Each structure stands twice: as C-alpha cells, then as structure tokens.
Amino acid sequence: MKISKRLIKIIGSITICAGSMFMLSGCGDVQNFALNMRQSTFGLPLTIATYDFEGQKIDQIKTNKAYIHTDDNMSQKSSNGDEQSSVIDIDYGKNRSIHVGSTLLAWEGIKNYTDIYNHNHVNVNTKNENDKSIPFVNRFYNNFKNSWGGNGTVVFIKSHSGAPIGAFYGKHVSIHKTKVKNATDFVIDGHRLFCYRCDYTTYPVHVLKSMAQNQKVDTHKSAPKVSTK
Template sequence: MHKKKLVSLLSLGALAITLLSGCSNIENWELSMRSKTGALPLTVSTYDSNGQKIDQIKAKSVDIHTDKKMSQKDSSGNEKSSVIDVDYGHNRMIHVGSTLIAYEGLKNYEDEFNKHVNINDQNKAVPLLNTMYQNFKNDWNGDAKVVMIRSQLGMPIAVFTGKNVSIHKSDMKNATQFVIDGHRLVAYRADYTIYPIASLKK
C-alpha cells in the first residue's frame, strides 16, 4: 500500500514539474504568436557598444524576425544571417550589428536609474547593481530575479525584475527571448545575467 502511495506521489510530482516547466513554454509561444499577428506592443531600443542608447521606437504592434532576403541556413538548418527586420505598423526597420532590446509591460530600471543618479558620483567600490537595488528596493520583490542586459562591451543598458523569469531560444541568430511575469523581452547581440534579488542585499 505504501509503495503505491509513493509511486502515486512521485508520478504527481513529475507531472506537476512537467506542467510548470511547460507553462513558460506556453507563455513564450503565446507571446510569439501575438507578435506575428501584430498584437504585441513593444519598445525597441538600439545601443552602441558603450551602452549609449542610439534610438527608440514604441509601437502598438511589433514583429522582430530574420530578414528573409538575407537568410542563410547551414547544413543543420541553423540560421547564419544576423540581419533582422523590425516590423512596426506599416514600417520596417532593418538592423544588424549593434545591441537591440525589445520589451513590453516591463519597467527598464536602468533608464530610471540614469535619470536620478550621476554615474560619476557613484562609489566605484560598490557594484552598480547593488546601488540600483538600494534605490529601487521598495519596488523589487525579495524572492524575485533581476535580469541585467549589457552591451557587447559589457556596459549595462537595461535592468528588469520579475518573480517568474524564463529564457527561450530564438529563431534569430544572436538573439534570446525572455518571459518575465508573462511579458516579452528580446535581447539581440547582448550579454545578460540573471541574479536572485536576495543576493544583492548582502
């Protein structure tokens, strides 16, 4: 009898883990479909290698994908071209090379931080993310995660927080898709690190 209960409990646990890990995949698929059908508003920003914002587009419907004319696949079917299209409304931006991020429903704490803090006045002995935590700790949930996006030279360009953070492969070369509390974040040609907020309090 105890063996049957144990097997049942283990089966239920395995099923729960499968369902929970599947939830992030379902959310990712749903966000991708919303983007392809023109129902996903995004803020799209590009940055130079030093982390300086070059431009920004805010649109009610955005789809980011590999440029079909430039697309080349290797023998395994992997995309080789880094040229991407950003379709917004009836317009298209063609982009390659510099760092690009796109997000919806999220607050970029790096933008907020730069409005209020002069980086030259910051104590260099204290890591930037810890300083940001001190400024925004009332907004950042204790059991959440922080996603820091950096330019190709490692300069911070974006910081987002959320309780549920999942990372997903993108069809585009050099791009990663995130789902943060049900919202989309795309990072193209960027470094990123995900930290538990609890580690910043020390």
Template sequence: MKLKKKLSLIFGLLILVLTLTSCSKFENWELSMRSKIGALPLTVSTYDSNGQKIDQITAKSVDIHTDKKMSQQDDKGKENSSVIDVDYGNNRMIHVGSTLIAYEGLKNYQDAFSKHVNINNQNHSVPILNTMYQNFKNDWVGDSKVVMIRSQLGMPVAAFAGKHVSIHKSDMKNATQFVIDGHRLFVYRADYTIYPIASLKK
C-alpha cells in the same frame, strides 16, 4: 507505508515541475504568436557598444524576425544571418550589429537609474547592480530576479525585475527571448545575467 508516501511526494513534485515548465513554454509561445499576428506592443531600443541609447521606437504591434532576403542557413538548417527586421505598423526597420532590446509591460530600471545617478561618479568598488538595488528596493522584492543586460563591451543598458523569469531560445541568430511575469523581453547581441534579488541585499 513510508515508501508509498515518498513515491507519492516524488510523483507530485514531478508533476508540479512539468506543469510549471509547460506554463513558461506556453507563455513564450503565446507572446510569439501575438507578435506574429500584430497584437504585441513593444518598446524597441538600440545601443552603441558603450551602452549609450541610439534610438527608441514604441509601437502597438511589433514583429522581430530574421530578414528573409539576407537569410542564410547551414546544412543543418541553422540560421547564419544576423540581419533582423523589426516590423512595426506599416514600417520596417532593418538592424544588424549593435545591441537591441525590445520589451512590453516591463520597466527598464536602467533608464530610471540613469536619470538620477551619474555612472562615471559611481564608487567603482560597489557593483552598479547593488547601487541600483538600493534605489529600487521597494520594487525589487522577495524571491524576484533581476535580468541585467549589457552591451557587447559590458556596459549596462537595461535591467528588468520580476518574480517569474524564464529564458527561451530564439530562431534568430544572437537573440534570446525572456518571459518576465508574463511579459516579453527580446535581447539581441547583448550580454545578460540573471541575479536573485536576495543576493543583492547582502
């Protein structure tokens, strides 16, 4: 009888894990399709190596993909080109090299943080993310996670928080896609770390 209960419990947990995994993959697929058909609004920002925002566009429909003219694939079909196109409305931005992030329906806490805290005056013995937590602890609750994004030299450029965070590979070289509480976050040429909120409270 106990063996039957244990097997039922294990089977139930396995089904739950498979269901949750499938949900995040479906959300990612849905967001990718919305982008391809021009139904995904995004804010797109680029940053220099010191984490300084260079430019930003916000559009009702954005599709980010490898530039077809520059595309080079190896023998296994893996993309070697880092040149990407950002199609928005009837416009196209061609980008390569610097950090780029694109998101919808999310708050970039780094932008809000930078408006009232001078990072150069920050006490360097206290991690910047812990200081950000103190500023936004009413927004960053419970078992949420924070995705901290840094430029290629390690300078903070963005921070996003959410209860459900999943990571997905991208067809583009040097790019990663996230789904945070059902919203898209696209990261190109950047370092990132995902922290549980609970670890910042200590």
C-alpha cells in the same frame, strides 16, 4: 461550407480557451509560445531601443504592434537548419526597419529600471556613486529594493563593453531560444523581453540583497581607524 466554418469557429474557441488556461498556469514555455504566436500574427506593443558599444542609447521607438524576425532576403541556413544571418526586420505598423550589428533591446509590459536609474542620476556626484570598489549591481539594488520586494529575479543586460543598458524585474522569469541569430527571448511575468547581441546576467533578488549587505560589512572592516586622541 457552413459545417466547415462552424468547425473552424469551434476549433478557434477551443484553442483560445486552452491558451488562456496555459497562460494562467504560469508555464514559461507555454507563455513564450503564446507570445511568439501573438507577435507573428498581430504584433506586440514593444519599446525598441538600440545601443552603441559603450552602452549609449542610439534610438528608441514605441509602437502598438511590432514583429521582429530574420530578414527573409538575407536568411541563410546551415546544413543543420540553423539560421546564419544576423540581419533582422522590425515591422511596426506599415513601416519596416532593417537592423544588423549593434545591440538591440525590445520589451513590453515591463519597466527598464536602467533608464529610470540613469534619469535619476544625471547630476548625482556622491562618493557612493563614484566609488568603483562598490559593484554597480549593489548600488542598483539599493535604489530599487523597495520596488522589487524580497522575491523574484532581476535580469541585467549589458552592452559588449560591459556597460549596463537594461534591468528588468519579475517574480517569474524564464529564458528561451529564438529563431533569430544572436538573440535571446525572456518571459517576465507573462511579458516579452527580446535581447539581440547582448550580454546578460540573472540574479535572484535575495542574492542581490546578500551581495549588498556583504559589501557594507567589507567596507566597514576595511575602513581606516581614526584616532580620537
């Protein structure tokens, strides 16, 4: 019995050390595996928000330990073993919320720049902010380019109507399949972003910079000439 406990401790120590080495290596797949294991075992310190069709935030909770997974009672598998049910459980502390249908985002250790943008532009009524000919991502980039620097990737998340609800920046971004139907996992600089029933697009920061610069050139060319006579 003593030998068995000792072996368990040794195996556990080796596993932890190996996991730490892989995490430091920056491998997205290994980081994703480690985050999944941590979430299912201990839970992750997640911010969880749901949104309506137009992108309006419905609710938001912050918890130190959360685990999001398919509801066991509603789970249905296809003949290929793929999950057919979109009903998910959100376990946090001693609580459980059951969710299906509307868009849901969950993240930890990273900023949602869309929340920051919306908060800073509540009462803004300038020409550039209302000009529909200027792409939203260009305006967004111009607001946060100093925070992001010249490298990395930005993940833009949209509601089903196309309304922006999330923007997350990282130097190392990877995308992963998840067991939850209609959901996608991201690993952003070693942190988790979970997207349920979302549209998304990823942009390298240098592409956003180029788009913003090209927009300025196009706007300048199309500006009407004003006579000074």
